[in-house]
Amino acid sequence: MSDTHALRCFGESLAARAVRKIDGRAPRVVYVRDGAATFRAGGQVATMVANGAWFGTDACEITAGANGAAIIEWHLLPLGTATPNRPSLLDAGIKLDRAERYLMRCDRVDFPLGGIAYTHTHRGPGVRCLLTGTITVKVTGTEHNVQPGQAWFEAGPDAVSALASASAPTSFVRVMILPVELHGKSSIKYVLPEDQDKPKRQTYQLFVDDPL
Structure with a gap:
Protein backbone atom coordinates (compact mmCIF):
# COMPACT_ATOMS: atom_id res chain seq x y z
CA MET A 1 0.00 0.00 0.00
CA SER A 2 1.47 3.34 -1.05
CA ASP A 3 1.17 6.64 0.80
CA THR A 4 -2.35 8.06 0.91
CA HIS A 5 -1.82 11.29 2.87
CA ALA A 6 0.76 13.92 3.71
CA LEU A 7 1.38 15.24 7.21
CA ARG A 8 2.82 18.72 6.64
CA CYS A 9 4.49 20.81 9.34
CA PHE A 10 5.04 24.57 9.13
CA GLY A 11 6.60 27.12 11.47
CA GLU A 12 5.76 30.81 11.35
CA SER A 13 6.10 34.02 13.35
CA LEU A 14 3.19 36.48 13.19
CA ALA A 15 3.57 40.16 13.98
CA ALA A 16 1.32 41.84 16.55
CA ARG A 17 -2.35 41.68 15.47
CA ALA A 18 -1.38 40.03 12.18
CA VAL A 19 -4.11 37.94 10.54
CA ARG A 20 -3.54 34.80 8.52
CA LYS A 21 -6.18 32.68 6.84
CA ILE A 22 -5.99 28.94 6.25
CA ASP A 23 -8.38 27.85 3.52
CA GLY A 24 -9.97 24.48 2.95
CA ARG A 25 -11.24 21.70 5.17
CA ALA A 26 -8.61 19.40 6.65
CA PRO A 27 -7.65 18.11 10.10
CA ARG A 28 -5.04 20.50 11.50
CA VAL A 29 -3.32 21.40 14.74
CA VAL A 30 -1.75 24.76 15.51
CA TYR A 31 0.57 24.97 18.53
CA VAL A 32 1.33 28.40 19.98
CA ARG A 33 5.00 28.40 20.84
CA ASP A 34 5.20 32.02 22.03
CA GLY A 35 2.75 34.89 22.43
CA ALA A 36 -0.96 34.34 21.89
CA ALA A 37 -3.33 33.71 18.99
CA THR A 38 -7.09 33.76 18.45
CA PHE A 39 -8.65 31.15 16.15
CA ARG A 40 -11.94 31.63 14.29
CA ALA A 41 -13.36 28.58 12.55
CA GLY A 42 -16.79 27.07 12.00
CA GLY A 43 -18.48 29.87 13.92
CA GLN A 44 -16.34 29.25 17.01
CA VAL A 45 -13.67 31.48 18.57
CA ALA A 46 -10.84 30.29 20.82
CA THR A 47 -7.74 32.03 22.14
CA MET A 48 -4.57 30.11 22.92
CA VAL A 49 -1.55 31.41 24.79
CA ALA A 50 2.00 30.07 24.73
CA ASN A 51 2.18 26.29 25.15
CA GLY A 52 -1.37 25.70 24.00
CA ALA A 53 -2.74 24.00 20.88
CA TRP A 54 -5.86 24.34 18.75
CA PHE A 55 -7.47 21.59 16.66
CA GLY A 56 -9.98 22.02 13.88
CA THR A 57 -11.10 20.79 10.47
CA ASP A 58 -12.69 23.93 8.99
CA ALA A 59 -11.01 26.82 7.22
CA CYS A 60 -9.77 29.16 9.92
CA GLU A 61 -8.51 32.65 10.59
CA ILE A 62 -5.63 33.18 13.01
CA THR A 63 -5.10 36.57 14.67
CA ALA A 64 -1.89 37.12 16.61
CA GLY A 65 -2.04 38.77 20.02
CA ALA A 66 -0.71 42.16 21.07
CA ASN A 67 2.84 40.80 21.25
CA GLY A 68 2.62 38.61 18.16
CA ALA A 69 2.72 34.84 18.03
CA ALA A 70 5.11 32.08 17.05
CA ILE A 71 3.15 29.07 15.82
CA ILE A 72 3.77 25.55 14.55
CA GLU A 73 1.16 23.96 12.28
CA TRP A 74 0.41 20.41 11.20
CA HIS A 75 -1.98 19.66 8.35
CA LEU A 76 -3.22 16.18 7.39
CA LEU A 77 -4.00 16.23 3.67
CA PRO A 78 -4.82 13.64 1.01
CA LEU A 79 -1.94 13.29 -1.41
CA GLY A 80 -2.28 15.71 -4.29
CA THR A 81 -4.12 18.37 -2.29
CA ALA A 82 -3.03 21.89 -3.21
CA THR A 83 -1.28 23.64 -0.32
CA PRO A 84 -0.01 27.19 0.26
CA ASN A 85 3.21 28.00 -1.54
CA ARG A 86 5.36 28.52 1.54
CA PRO A 87 8.28 26.60 2.97
CA SER A 88 7.45 23.73 5.28
CA LEU A 89 9.54 22.36 8.11
CA LEU A 90 8.77 18.83 6.97
CA ASP A 91 6.43 16.94 4.63
CA ALA A 92 5.85 13.29 5.50
CA GLY A 93 3.98 10.80 3.37
CA ILE A 94 1.89 8.37 5.43
CA LYS A 95 -0.42 5.43 4.75
CA LEU A 96 -3.93 5.43 6.20
CA ASP A 97 -6.42 2.61 5.72
CA ARG A 98 -9.88 3.83 4.67
CA ALA A 99 -11.43 0.97 6.63
CA GLU A 100 -9.87 2.15 9.90
CA ARG A 101 -10.66 5.09 12.17
Missing part, protein backbone atom coordinates in the same frame (compact mmCIF):
# COMPACT_ATOMS: atom_id res chain seq x y z
CA TYR A 102 -7.95 7.42 13.44
CA LEU A 103 -7.34 10.26 15.85
CA MET A 104 -4.99 13.24 15.73
CA ARG A 105 -2.90 13.69 18.88
CA CYS A 106 -0.74 16.65 19.87
CA ASP A 107 1.41 16.52 22.96
CA ARG A 108 4.61 17.92 24.38
CA VAL A 109 7.51 15.90 25.78
CA ASP A 110 10.01 17.42 28.24
CA PHE A 111 13.33 15.79 29.14
CA PRO A 112 15.60 16.59 32.09
CA LEU A 113 19.32 17.00 31.46
CA GLY A 114 20.64 13.91 29.71
CA GLY A 115 17.21 12.29 29.54
CA ILE A 116 16.88 9.07 27.55
CA ALA A 117 14.03 7.74 25.44
CA TYR A 118 14.70 4.01 25.41
CA THR A 119 14.33 2.11 22.14
CA HIS A 120 10.65 2.06 21.26
CA THR A 121 8.01 2.11 18.54
CA HIS A 122 4.64 3.85 18.23
CA ARG A 123 1.26 2.71 16.88
CA GLY A 124 1.25 5.40 14.22
CA PRO A 125 3.28 8.02 12.34
CA GLY A 126 4.05 11.53 13.54
CA VAL A 127 6.07 14.69 13.03
CA ARG A 128 8.00 16.22 15.94
CA CYS A 129 9.42 19.74 16.26
CA LEU A 130 12.13 20.58 18.80
CA LEU A 131 11.31 23.51 21.08
CA THR A 132 14.31 23.72 23.42
CA GLY A 133 17.67 22.06 23.99
CA THR A 134 19.08 19.54 21.55
CA ILE A 135 18.35 15.88 20.98
CA THR A 136 20.08 13.02 19.21
CA VAL A 137 17.51 10.73 17.63
CA LYS A 138 18.48 7.28 16.36
CA VAL A 139 16.04 5.73 13.88
CA THR A 140 16.81 2.18 12.73
CA GLY A 141 20.49 2.78 13.44
CA THR A 142 20.83 6.21 11.80
CA GLU A 143 21.52 9.19 14.09
CA HIS A 144 20.09 12.68 13.62
CA ASN A 145 21.22 15.64 15.74
CA VAL A 146 18.19 17.92 16.02
CA GLN A 147 18.33 21.63 16.87
CA PRO A 148 15.52 23.95 18.07
CA GLY A 149 13.07 24.75 15.31
CA GLN A 150 13.91 21.61 13.33
CA ALA A 151 11.41 18.83 12.69
CA TRP A 152 11.75 15.08 12.22
CA PHE A 153 9.48 12.20 11.24
CA GLU A 154 8.90 8.89 12.99
CA ALA A 155 6.98 6.34 10.95
CA GLY A 156 5.69 4.44 13.98
CA PRO A 157 6.88 0.85 13.55
CA ASP A 158 10.54 1.87 13.15
CA ALA A 159 12.64 1.43 16.30
CA VAL A 160 13.64 4.82 17.74
CA SER A 161 15.80 5.92 20.68
CA ALA A 162 16.82 9.41 21.76
CA LEU A 163 19.30 11.18 24.04
CA ALA A 164 18.55 14.70 25.25
CA SER A 165 21.10 17.45 25.88
CA ALA A 166 23.19 17.15 29.04
CA SER A 167 23.51 20.93 29.36
CA ALA A 168 20.01 22.31 28.69
CA PRO A 169 16.44 21.10 29.28
CA THR A 170 15.05 19.60 26.10
CA SER A 171 11.47 19.62 24.86
CA PHE A 172 9.57 18.91 21.69
CA VAL A 173 5.97 19.03 20.49
CA ARG A 174 4.56 16.40 18.17
CA VAL A 175 1.47 15.42 16.22
CA MET A 176 0.73 11.75 15.61
CA ILE A 177 -1.99 9.97 13.65
CA LEU A 178 -3.10 6.98 15.72
CA PRO A 179 -5.82 4.31 15.79
CA VAL A 180 -8.90 5.77 17.44
CA GLU A 181 -8.93 3.04 20.10
CA LEU A 182 -5.82 4.68 21.60
CA HIS A 183 -7.84 7.70 22.69
CA GLY A 184 -6.50 8.60 26.12
CA LYS A 185 -3.92 5.81 25.98
CA SER A 186 -0.19 5.69 25.34
CA SER A 187 0.95 4.68 21.85
CA ILE A 188 4.46 3.62 22.88
CA LYS A 189 5.87 0.09 22.95
CA TYR A 190 9.39 -0.62 24.21
CA VAL A 191 11.48 -2.89 22.02
CA LEU A 192 13.64 -4.41 24.77
CA PRO A 193 11.77 -6.06 27.66
CA GLU A 194 14.38 -4.84 30.15
CA ASP A 195 13.54 -1.20 29.28
CA GLN A 196 9.86 -1.57 30.13
CA ASP A 197 10.30 -1.03 33.87
CA LYS A 198 13.24 1.39 33.82
CA PRO A 199 12.52 4.87 35.24
CA LYS A 200 11.19 7.24 32.55
CA ARG A 201 12.25 10.77 33.46
CA GLN A 202 10.52 12.58 30.61
CA THR A 203 7.12 14.19 31.21
CA TYR A 204 4.15 14.56 28.87
CA GLN A 205 1.52 17.24 28.35
CA LEU A 206 -1.48 16.36 26.17
CA PHE A 207 -3.21 19.11 24.15
CA VAL A 208 -5.26 17.37 21.45
CA ASP A 209 -6.60 13.81 21.22
CA ASP A 210 -9.47 14.14 18.74
CA PRO A 211 -11.04 11.53 16.44
CA LEU A 212 -10.90 12.22 12.70
Whole structure:
Protein backbone atom coordinates (compact mmCIF):
# COMPACT_ATOMS: atom_id res chain seq x y z
CA MET A 1 0.00 0.00 0.00
CA SER A 2 1.47 3.34 -1.05
CA ASP A 3 1.17 6.64 0.80
CA THR A 4 -2.35 8.06 0.91
CA HIS A 5 -1.82 11.29 2.87
CA ALA A 6 0.76 13.92 3.71
CA LEU A 7 1.38 15.24 7.21
CA ARG A 8 2.82 18.72 6.64
CA CYS A 9 4.49 20.81 9.34
CA PHE A 10 5.04 24.57 9.13
CA GLY A 11 6.60 27.12 11.47
CA GLU A 12 5.76 30.81 11.35
CA SER A 13 6.10 34.02 13.35
CA LEU A 14 3.19 36.48 13.19
CA ALA A 15 3.57 40.16 13.98
CA ALA A 16 1.32 41.84 16.55
CA ARG A 17 -2.35 41.68 15.47
CA ALA A 18 -1.38 40.03 12.18
CA VAL A 19 -4.11 37.94 10.54
CA ARG A 20 -3.54 34.80 8.52
CA LYS A 21 -6.18 32.68 6.84
CA ILE A 22 -5.99 28.94 6.25
CA ASP A 23 -8.38 27.85 3.52
CA GLY A 24 -9.97 24.48 2.95
CA ARG A 25 -11.24 21.70 5.17
CA ALA A 26 -8.61 19.40 6.65
CA PRO A 27 -7.65 18.11 10.10
CA ARG A 28 -5.04 20.50 11.50
CA VAL A 29 -3.32 21.40 14.74
CA VAL A 30 -1.75 24.76 15.51
CA TYR A 31 0.57 24.97 18.53
CA VAL A 32 1.33 28.40 19.98
CA ARG A 33 5.00 28.40 20.84
CA ASP A 34 5.20 32.02 22.03
CA GLY A 35 2.75 34.89 22.43
CA ALA A 36 -0.96 34.34 21.89
CA ALA A 37 -3.33 33.71 18.99
CA THR A 38 -7.09 33.76 18.45
CA PHE A 39 -8.65 31.15 16.15
CA ARG A 40 -11.94 31.63 14.29
CA ALA A 41 -13.36 28.58 12.55
CA GLY A 42 -16.79 27.07 12.00
CA GLY A 43 -18.48 29.87 13.92
CA GLN A 44 -16.34 29.25 17.01
CA VAL A 45 -13.67 31.48 18.57
CA ALA A 46 -10.84 30.29 20.82
CA THR A 47 -7.74 32.03 22.14
CA MET A 48 -4.57 30.11 22.92
CA VAL A 49 -1.55 31.41 24.79
CA ALA A 50 2.00 30.07 24.73
CA ASN A 51 2.18 26.29 25.15
CA GLY A 52 -1.37 25.70 24.00
CA ALA A 53 -2.74 24.00 20.88
CA TRP A 54 -5.86 24.34 18.75
CA PHE A 55 -7.47 21.59 16.66
CA GLY A 56 -9.98 22.02 13.88
CA THR A 57 -11.10 20.79 10.47
CA ASP A 58 -12.69 23.93 8.99
CA ALA A 59 -11.01 26.82 7.22
CA CYS A 60 -9.77 29.16 9.92
CA GLU A 61 -8.51 32.65 10.59
CA ILE A 62 -5.63 33.18 13.01
CA THR A 63 -5.10 36.57 14.67
CA ALA A 64 -1.89 37.12 16.61
CA GLY A 65 -2.04 38.77 20.02
CA ALA A 66 -0.71 42.16 21.07
CA ASN A 67 2.84 40.80 21.25
CA GLY A 68 2.62 38.61 18.16
CA ALA A 69 2.72 34.84 18.03
CA ALA A 70 5.11 32.08 17.05
CA ILE A 71 3.15 29.07 15.82
CA ILE A 72 3.77 25.55 14.55
CA GLU A 73 1.16 23.96 12.28
CA TRP A 74 0.41 20.41 11.20
CA HIS A 75 -1.98 19.66 8.35
CA LEU A 76 -3.22 16.18 7.39
CA LEU A 77 -4.00 16.23 3.67
CA PRO A 78 -4.82 13.64 1.01
CA LEU A 79 -1.94 13.29 -1.41
CA GLY A 80 -2.28 15.71 -4.29
CA THR A 81 -4.12 18.37 -2.29
CA ALA A 82 -3.03 21.89 -3.21
CA THR A 83 -1.28 23.64 -0.32
CA PRO A 84 -0.01 27.19 0.26
CA ASN A 85 3.21 28.00 -1.54
CA ARG A 86 5.36 28.52 1.54
CA PRO A 87 8.28 26.60 2.97
CA SER A 88 7.45 23.73 5.28
CA LEU A 89 9.54 22.36 8.11
CA LEU A 90 8.77 18.83 6.97
CA ASP A 91 6.43 16.94 4.63
CA ALA A 92 5.85 13.29 5.50
CA GLY A 93 3.98 10.80 3.37
CA ILE A 94 1.89 8.37 5.43
CA LYS A 95 -0.42 5.43 4.75
CA LEU A 96 -3.93 5.43 6.20
CA ASP A 97 -6.42 2.61 5.72
CA ARG A 98 -9.88 3.83 4.67
CA ALA A 99 -11.43 0.97 6.63
CA GLU A 100 -9.87 2.15 9.90
CA ARG A 101 -10.66 5.09 12.17
CA TYR A 102 -7.95 7.42 13.44
CA LEU A 103 -7.34 10.26 15.85
CA MET A 104 -4.99 13.24 15.73
CA ARG A 105 -2.90 13.69 18.88
CA CYS A 106 -0.74 16.65 19.87
CA ASP A 107 1.41 16.52 22.96
CA ARG A 108 4.61 17.92 24.38
CA VAL A 109 7.51 15.90 25.78
CA ASP A 110 10.01 17.42 28.24
CA PHE A 111 13.33 15.79 29.14
CA PRO A 112 15.60 16.59 32.09
CA LEU A 113 19.32 17.00 31.46
CA GLY A 114 20.64 13.91 29.71
CA GLY A 115 17.21 12.29 29.54
CA ILE A 116 16.88 9.07 27.55
CA ALA A 117 14.03 7.74 25.44
CA TYR A 118 14.70 4.01 25.41
CA THR A 119 14.33 2.11 22.14
CA HIS A 120 10.65 2.06 21.26
CA THR A 121 8.01 2.11 18.54
CA HIS A 122 4.64 3.85 18.23
CA ARG A 123 1.26 2.71 16.88
CA GLY A 124 1.25 5.40 14.22
CA PRO A 125 3.28 8.02 12.34
CA GLY A 126 4.05 11.53 13.54
CA VAL A 127 6.07 14.69 13.03
CA ARG A 128 8.00 16.22 15.94
CA CYS A 129 9.42 19.74 16.26
CA LEU A 130 12.13 20.58 18.80
CA LEU A 131 11.31 23.51 21.08
CA THR A 132 14.31 23.72 23.42
CA GLY A 133 17.67 22.06 23.99
CA THR A 134 19.08 19.54 21.55
CA ILE A 135 18.35 15.88 20.98
CA THR A 136 20.08 13.02 19.21
CA VAL A 137 17.51 10.73 17.63
CA LYS A 138 18.48 7.28 16.36
CA VAL A 139 16.04 5.73 13.88
CA THR A 140 16.81 2.18 12.73
CA GLY A 141 20.49 2.78 13.44
CA THR A 142 20.83 6.21 11.80
CA GLU A 143 21.52 9.19 14.09
CA HIS A 144 20.09 12.68 13.62
CA ASN A 145 21.22 15.64 15.74
CA VAL A 146 18.19 17.92 16.02
CA GLN A 147 18.33 21.63 16.87
CA PRO A 148 15.52 23.95 18.07
CA GLY A 149 13.07 24.75 15.31
CA GLN A 150 13.91 21.61 13.33
CA ALA A 151 11.41 18.83 12.69
CA TRP A 152 11.75 15.08 12.22
CA PHE A 153 9.48 12.20 11.24
CA GLU A 154 8.90 8.89 12.99
CA ALA A 155 6.98 6.34 10.95
CA GLY A 156 5.69 4.44 13.98
CA PRO A 157 6.88 0.85 13.55
CA ASP A 158 10.54 1.87 13.15
CA ALA A 159 12.64 1.43 16.30
CA VAL A 160 13.64 4.82 17.74
CA SER A 161 15.80 5.92 20.68
CA ALA A 162 16.82 9.41 21.76
CA LEU A 163 19.30 11.18 24.04
CA ALA A 164 18.55 14.70 25.25
CA SER A 165 21.10 17.45 25.88
CA ALA A 166 23.19 17.15 29.04
CA SER A 167 23.51 20.93 29.36
CA ALA A 168 20.01 22.31 28.69
CA PRO A 169 16.44 21.10 29.28
CA THR A 170 15.05 19.60 26.10
CA SER A 171 11.47 19.62 24.86
CA PHE A 172 9.57 18.91 21.69
CA VAL A 173 5.97 19.03 20.49
CA ARG A 174 4.56 16.40 18.17
CA VAL A 175 1.47 15.42 16.22
CA MET A 176 0.73 11.75 15.61
CA ILE A 177 -1.99 9.97 13.65
CA LEU A 178 -3.10 6.98 15.72
CA PRO A 179 -5.82 4.31 15.79
CA VAL A 180 -8.90 5.77 17.44
CA GLU A 181 -8.93 3.04 20.10
CA LEU A 182 -5.82 4.68 21.60
CA HIS A 183 -7.84 7.70 22.69
CA GLY A 184 -6.50 8.60 26.12
CA LYS A 185 -3.92 5.81 25.98
CA SER A 186 -0.19 5.69 25.34
CA SER A 187 0.95 4.68 21.85
CA ILE A 188 4.46 3.62 22.88
CA LYS A 189 5.87 0.09 22.95
CA TYR A 190 9.39 -0.62 24.21
CA VAL A 191 11.48 -2.89 22.02
CA LEU A 192 13.64 -4.41 24.77
CA PRO A 193 11.77 -6.06 27.66
CA GLU A 194 14.38 -4.84 30.15
CA ASP A 195 13.54 -1.20 29.28
CA GLN A 196 9.86 -1.57 30.13
CA ASP A 197 10.30 -1.03 33.87
CA LYS A 198 13.24 1.39 33.82
CA PRO A 199 12.52 4.87 35.24
CA LYS A 200 11.19 7.24 32.55
CA ARG A 201 12.25 10.77 33.46
CA GLN A 202 10.52 12.58 30.61
CA THR A 203 7.12 14.19 31.21
CA TYR A 204 4.15 14.56 28.87
CA GLN A 205 1.52 17.24 28.35
CA LEU A 206 -1.48 16.36 26.17
CA PHE A 207 -3.21 19.11 24.15
CA VAL A 208 -5.26 17.37 21.45
CA ASP A 209 -6.60 13.81 21.22
CA ASP A 210 -9.47 14.14 18.74
CA PRO A 211 -11.04 11.53 16.44
CA LEU A 212 -10.90 12.22 12.70
